[in-house]
Amino acid sequence: xxxxxxxxxxxxxxxxxxxxxxxxxxxxxxxxxxxxxxxxxxxxxxxxxxxxxxxxxxxxxxxxxxxxxxxxxxxxxxxxxxxxxxxxxxxxxxxxxxxxxxxxxxxxxx
Amino acid sequence: xxxxxxxxxxxxxxxxxxxxxxxxxxxxxxxxxxxxxxxxxxxxxxxxxxxxxxxxxxxxxxxxxxxxxxxxxxxxxxxxxxxxxxxxxxxxxxxxxxxxxxxxxxxxxxxxxxxxxxxxxxxxxxxxxxxxxxxxxxxxxxxxxxxxxxxxxxxxxxx
Numbered sequence: 001x002x003x004x005x006x007x008x009x010x011x012x013x014x015x016x017x018x019x020x021x022x023x024x025x026x027x028x029x030x031x032x033x034x035x036x037x038x039x040x041x042x043x044x045x046x047x048x049x050x051x052x053x054x055x056x057x058x059x060x061x062x063x064x065x066x067x068x069x070x071x072x073x074x075x076x077x078x079x080x081x082x083x084x085x086x087x088x089x090x091x092x093x094x095x096x097x098x099x100x101x102x103x104x105x106x107x108x109x110x
Numbered sequence: 111x112x113x114x115x116x117x118x119x120x121x122x123x124x125x126x127x128x129x130x131x132x133x134x135x136x137x138x139x140x141x142x143x144x145x146x147x148x149x150x151x152x153x154x155x156x157x158x159x160x161x162x163x164x165x166x167x168x169x170x171x172x173x174x175x176x177x178x179x180x181x182x183x184x185x186x187x188x189x190x191x192x193x194x195x196x197x198x199x200x201x202x203x204x205x206x207x208x209x210x211x212x213x214x215x216x217x218x219x220x221x222x223x224x225x226x227x228x229x230x231x232x233x234x235x236x237x238x239x240x241x242x243x244x245x246x247x248x249x250x251x252x253x254x255x256x257x258x259x260x261x262x263x264x265x266x267x268x269x
Contacts, residue, residue, distance in 0.1 A: 019226030019227050020226075032212075032235070034212055056224060059222075059224070060220075060222065061221075061222050061224040061225055062219070062220065062221060062222070062225055062230075063219075063220045064217055064218065064219045064220065064230070064232075065217060065218040065220075066217050067213065067215040067216055067217060068212075068213065068235075069208060069211050069213070069215065069216040069217070069234050069235050069236075070216065070217055070232060070233070070234055070235070071183060071184040071185075071232075071233040071234055071235055072183070072184075074232065074233070075231070075232055075233050076230065076231070076232050077188075077230065077231045077232075078219070078225065078229065078230040078231075079225055079226045079227040079229055079230075080224065080225060080226060081195075081223075081224055081225065081226030083224065
């Protein structure tokens, strides 16, 4: 498994039905494939994270496909509606098929 | 691109030729050699590929983007689609395009009713001043689009 350095921000508690924001940040160069090595003049091959997904208690609630136009160290924020206590699992997949994961727990009250 | 010109008597035809190639060279360096740009047409064909020949209506999407982006390497970009996000009526996916980047696709976002809100934010690269186009598709089959111009001071795609 790839060692992706990722930071996520999920509230610890939420009321049932509340829509809360999730913020994620992962460290990655996101090489576009357009840059050239200044010494050799050769193109640096494309190497990006092309897929991000968020599962809430095993069910996919949000996902995103990324193209080279996404900045280095991709930031992503989105919303999830609180249903049940459980976990939010995040995964990032890169061009080499490596997957980085991270998860967070959430308590749903009421 | 350096033009090497041999020293020899020059006639009118040569001058014309040199000027022509010079102008060409200038044109290609100003556009970063080797990079082919997308344009509004490429965006339109990309949209067609993703959603087919559906009719698009403007509106319901609000794009959050700076009017002027100082650094084209990280331009904060976000959108909100006005939708109840229920099982019966929700936004399925939103696609973001940039009409003058080397490739028009930026990202696609897939929502579900459990998202609660069809809103997301990220950061993108922009090579120069251009339009950002957002296309949203709902489960009922309707398609919405919105456009926002962004001025870029320093482009960011690497050259």
